[in-house]
Every structure is written in structure tokens, then in C-alpha cells.
Amino acid sequence: MKPLKPIGSKAGIALGVAFFLLFFLVWSVVTLGGFVSKTFLADPFTMLESGWRLLTVHGFHKDIGITVWRVVGGFVIAAALGVPLGIAMGAYKPIEAFFEPFVSFARYLPASAFIPLLILWAGIGEMQKLMVIFIGSFFQIVLMVAVTVGATRRDLVEAAYTLGAGNSGVVRRVLLPSSAPDIAETLRLVLGWAWTYVIVAELIGASSGIGHMITDSQALLDTGQIIFGIVVIGVIGLVSDYVFKLWNRRLFPWRLA
């Protein structure tokens, strides 16, 4: 194979699908062939059957709905506060000097370790779930946006000044538009992480949601349901990622031109 040589879109899709098929094939062989005990790993067909039962009998779609709501809710709050702060930090160095050390520190605080504390503070209601996601996303967003804005090409800023732009003009008309695609990319990435936090939050102290279903299934030794839950998260992640990418491409055509 020639390095870095692009392949056609049809071939690309075929190869991508091929690995999924291979994955299912290996999984089927391992489970149906009796190499792994059913107690530990359900086969793909049992998994699908469990999933069907979850959706039709146990109202699993409500759990999916509530989990999506939590992720989106916590993420939107984190983005609404984190993006402006990140922009301010990237643009103005005194603001960055004020917040950056703390945010860098807070970024390493594991959101999941806050769960016991948050349960004390906010109970096991929705507020607690949103706070877990907020803590997990907010500091990451702030730092990554600040770095993006701070890395704006200096020659573009200088060009704007020689064209008569003032300080606020440079922020509005150079720093923001030049960082916008990377900010959107940051949000896409962090949304993916928010998905891990929500499940962790739901594993402990929740009465609904995908994570709650997974813990329940563990007690019932129903690996089919657990795997179905995980697959659902994967599919939702894949779809939201794709939508985000499509949206970014629409919004920033100048990047691709």
C-alpha cells in the first residue's frame, strides 16, 4: 500500500462495514461455539433479543430519553459558561493568568470522584447528574477553547490592526471567526466524554437511565442487556458525532475550500 494515498468513498464505507461484520463474526464464533460461558458473555442474537425485550416490555426508550436529556443538559450548561470564559481567557492574558492555574488543577479532578459528594449536596435527582456532567465537561471546554483562541495566527491579528481594527474589533472579527471551527471541534470531543460521565453518574444512585439499567442487569446476570445498553450508547455517540461533523462542515465551508 502506498502511504497516505486516499481511497474512494465507496471502498471506505465497505471497509468500515467489513470490520463491524468481522467483529460480530468473531463474537458469534466465540460465544455460540461455546468457547466462553453464557454467564459471562451473551451471544449477539441473545443480545438483540434482550434489547428487543427491553424496548418493548420494559420501556427502555424512556431510559434512553432520560440519559440523552442529562448529557445534553449538562453539556449545554457547561458549554454556555465554558466557551465564553475560554474565549475571554484566550484573548486577554490577565484573565488567563487569573483562572488558568485553577482550571488546570480542576481539570484533573475526576468527575466520578465527585459523585458521593454531589449525592450529599444534591441528592440523587437530576441536579446531581447534571452537576457530574458539568464538572466533567466545563473545565475541559474552558482550557481547550482558551488554547484555541490564544493560538490565533498573530499575523492575522497584526493585519487587522493595520486595517484599522480596534481591540474589540480584533476579538470579534479575527479571534472569534478564526477559532470558531476548532471550538466546535472541541465541543464535539467533549460531548463524547460527557457520555462516559453520565453513565458513571447513573451507575451510582440512579433510578432511571441507561446506566441504571446496566447495574440492574448486572444483578440479574443478564449480559445480553448490559451489552445492548453499551451498544445503544455507542450508536447514539456515533450519530451525534456525525451530526456534529456535518454541522461543522456546513458552518465553516472556508476550511474545506
Place this chain on the structure above:
Amino acid sequence: MSKLAIEAVSRTFAGVHGGPPTRALEPTSLAVEDNDFICILGPSGCGKSTLLRIVAGLDEPTSGRVLLDGAPVGGPGPDRGMVFQSYTLFPWLTVRQNICFGLRERGVPQAEQDRVAAHFVARVGLGGFEGHYPKMLSGGMQQRTALARALANDPKILLLDEPFGALDNQTRALMQELLLGIWEADRKTVLFVTHDIDEAIFMANRVAVMSARPGRIKSDVRIDLPHPRHYTVKTTPEFSAYKARLTEEIRAESIKAATMSL
């Protein structure tokens, strides 16, 4: 009174990691008259870009000052249009929007912006590319847009920092003719930094030769070639005489610069 007066401007950069400070520019003076086309010619690293950046207000002199129409220059402003060596078009704006950047910043009405943009698009020969993003343009087209963007602000003086340095020879020659044509027609005042001797002689009415670092203006040569200049002027004996003289002056400095960096 000169249009632009550079008065004993020097620049020293602080040392890196506690090292000794670097003297980039010795106290330098230069008077630019209205409608002058001055090329600052010097070997690389001689501080010619530093000098231009100080005039633009993007860098501050360690000593001395710059006066534009008698008023001291504080920071960058639209009265000194600048074209950079690197491609500095705003990638998220189309050619037309790039050209209108300064006008929009000043709050010029849209109709007027469109009129000015159309004029300068035609002036630099970019008709049909108004809606293109910079990424879709060649290097030469990008620099033509950058030139139009600077001119659209109607600056008192146009500053160019090796704007054609990254272009291939043929494109560079065309760009030189384009800029010279604009200067001949609109009688702008131009300060142009280059290390290319032919470029300097072809366009300038004065060439200021800079010495190797720390830079200073070593000689100021008037170029008395008739206008309008056609590219064929490059093959005349007069042109060759200027070239021989400037080559000699630059060569000594280049050797100095090369041995210093060893």
C-alpha cells in the same frame, strides 16, 4: 515637511534566557517625500523588516520616533496600509469581504463598500474571484487581494514587507508591474522592503541600502529611470549600471552577514 519621517529609530531586542540583548537596528533616519516609492534593500536579518514594522506601529522603537504628516506614530492604524510577506488574508472571508475589512471596521455603508471593492477587484485583476475563499486562490492571487485590501483603506502610505518573496519569478515580475502601475496611476507613497536588487531598481525612485546587522542605512540611491517603466527597462544599460552598483554594496553586507552567522 516630509510625508513620513523616520528619526533616529533604533531597536534592541532583549536577550533570550538572560543572554546579551540583540541590537537589530542602529539609529536610522529616513525622510519619505509625498509620492516617493522607496525600496529598503538589505541582506536578510539586517533589520529592514523591523524598521518597517516600527513604521507600521506593530513594533516599538527602543529610541527615536516616526512621524507621519508631522504626527508621531503610536500604534498601527489604517493610515499606513501594510502587505505582509506571509499570506495574511482572513481565511473565513471571501476576496470581496477581505477587501472590505477595513471599510466595514470604519462603518462605511454597504453600497459604498461594494463600490470600492468592485473598483479594487478590477484594479488588481481579480474579476470573477470576488466570492472565492483565500484557500482557493494561488499565492499571487492572494497577494493581489492583500494589496487591494490595503489600498481599499486609502492609506497615506503603503508599507510592503517582501510581499512577493514567496512567489515564483514570473508571478513576481507581473506583481511588480501591477504595483508599479498602481503607483504610477494613483501616485501613492510607498515603502517597500526587499532583498531583491532587480525588484528594488525596477520599482523604486529611491533605494535605501541597509548594512548587515545591526542595520543602518548605508546609502540612499536615487533611481532616475523614466516612468512609465516597462519591463524591458530591466535590459537597459542604465538598469545594469544601477544593478552593478547596488550589487557591490549589498555583496559586502551579505558577506558580513554570512560570516557573522558562522
